[in-house]
Amino acid sequence: MFQRGYVLRVAILIVFSMVLGCSKSVRYGDSKGIETVSIEFGSTDLQKIAEEMTRSMLVSQLVVTGNRPLMTVQDVKNLTSEYIDTRAITDSIRTELARSGVVRFVVDEEAMAQQVSELERQQDGEYYNQEVIAERGKMLGAAYRLEGSIRSIVKQNSDVKDVYYKVNLQVWEIQTGILEWSDETDIRKIRD
Amino acid sequence: MRFRFKQLRYLSVLGFLFFLVSCSFMGKKNGCPNGDVVFVGDIGDIEIVEVSCIPKDGILRVLVEIKNDDSKDRSLAYRFDWFDEEGVVLGRDEAWKTVYLYPKEVKTIRGTAPNWLATDAKFLIKK
Numbered sequence: 001m002f003q004r005g006y007v008l009r010v011a012i013l014i015v016f017s018m019v020l021g022c023s024k025s026v027r028y029g030d031s032k033g034i035e036t037v038s039i040e041f042g043s044t045d046l047q048k049i050a051e052e053m054t055r056s057m058l059v060s061q062l063v064v065t066g067n068r069p070l071m072t073v074q075d076v077k078n079l080t081s082e083y084i085d086t087r088a089i090t091d092s093i094r095t096e097l098a099r100s101g102v103v104r105f106v107v108d109e110e111a112m113a114q115q116v117s118e119l120e121r122q123q124d125g126e127y128y129n130q131e132v133i134a135e136r137g138k139m140l141g142a143a144y145r146l147e148g149s150i151r152s153i154v155k156q157n158s159d160v161k162d163v164y165y166k167v168n169l170q171v172w173e174i175q176t177g178i179l180e181w182s183d184e185t186d187i188r189k190i191r192d
Numbered sequence: 193m194r195f196r197f198k199q200l201r202y203l204s205v206l207g208f209l210f211f212l213v214s215c216s217f218m219g220k221k222n223g224c225p226n227g228d229v230v231f232v233g234d235i236g237d238i239e240i241v242e243v244s245c246i247p248k249d250g251i252l253r254v255l256v257e258i259k260n261d262d263s264k265d266r267s268l269a270y271r272f273d274w275f276d277e278e279g280v281v282l283g284r285d286e287a288w289k290t291v292y293l294y295p296k297e298v299k300t301i302r303g304t305a306p307n308w309l310a311t312d313a314k315f316l317i318k319k
Contacts, residue, residue, distance in 0.1 A: 032287045034269050047287030055304035064249040099283070100307040 039163055039191040041084045049150075049167050049185055050092035054100075056183040057093075062144070062171060063102040071097075071171070072142035073108045080152035080165070089167075090146070106142045115139070144171050144180060161191045229256070232318035235268060237261035241298065243315060252305040254313045260293035267292050270317045272303040274310040282310055288318075 035044045057063060073094050076086035097103045107115045122133040148169035155162045164186065171181040229240050241257040252274070260266050269288040273281055283306045293299055303313060 030288075032271070032285050034288050034290060044287065044290075048289050051287060051289075055306070058306075059249060059251050059253070059304055064251075096306065102307075 039161055039189050040082055041080070041165065045165065045187050045189075046088055046092065048187065049089055050096065052185045053167070053169050053183060054093050054096040057097065057171070057181060058100060058102060060181045062181045066102075068102060068104050069144055070106050070140055070142045071103050071144045071146055072106050074145055074147040076147070076167070076169070077149040079149050081154065082152070084150060086150060089148075089150070093146070093169075106140055142174060144173055146171050159192060163189045165189075228314040230314060230316045232316055235317055235319055236266070238266065238268065238293075238317070240315075240317075245313065247311075250308040252310045252313065254303040254305075254315065256301045256303070256315050257298060258291075258293070258301060258317070259298045260295060263295050265292065265294055268317055268319060270301060270315065273314040273316065274305050275312040275314070276309045277311045279312070282306060 031043070032047065033044075035042045062069065073090045076089050078084045078086050094105055098105060119134055119136060122128050123136060146169065148167065150165060150167045152166070153164040165188075166184060166186045168184040169182065170179055172178070173180050229243060237260065239259040239261050241259050242255075243257075244255040246253045246255065254272060256270075268291050270291055271286040271288050273286070274283065275281055291299060291301060301315075303315070305313070
């Protein structure tokens, strides 16, 4: 026959170990590391696409001429069956190109409403010095537009899931409609 | 005195052998001021055959030829660090990217500098 105190101590120990077993620790990881938590589109895929495409454009005839062309960004169409924040792809590409200094970006469609709103605020407001306000009709239009798409092929059986992503980006000259640059990259992920 | 001369000969042969071994380990470097290769941890039977730096249109490009000497498929991660002419690292860290190698396969990994300031590169590879 066990003593009551002994049983209580054992019970507390069991509860304590259960609590410890259930708790999960939090730690910081390498934001540039290879992420293989799941087979879905992830940070490694985003970084690979953005980096490869940017570096490819850097050595293209479009930018090596040194003219620093004016460009606008349109969305990368998500033609896969999963949710992908494709704006993150174009944002990363735009940031890296802007940092390299070889391309200049003008306001894109998404930011146009904010741009116009700010212009009107300066024009119509009585609080601004009218000699130094931004004038209407001075914005520059882009000479090129960047667009693209991401597609996927998914194959699956009871043991294996295979996902193949293909990303294609293009730069079109707006005035002439000429395709000035295009490149593609692919990613294959297998879960078994 | 004669004994010392013999020792010297052995030492010079050993030195030459060491030079050959280290050259074959690191691979050839073409056009890179340093062109360092860094193995992050043990990567097994992977050979760096050649590292070439090619400046073109003001942008540095690096080609790294690697060989899988293993009898199994290997998936490795790699990235480049880029340096300006004063040896200062440029920009943020690159993302690690994967490369897949079949047994005995030789593959060329291409790297392009993030801007025209880069004059040197370091190639990092890990499991």
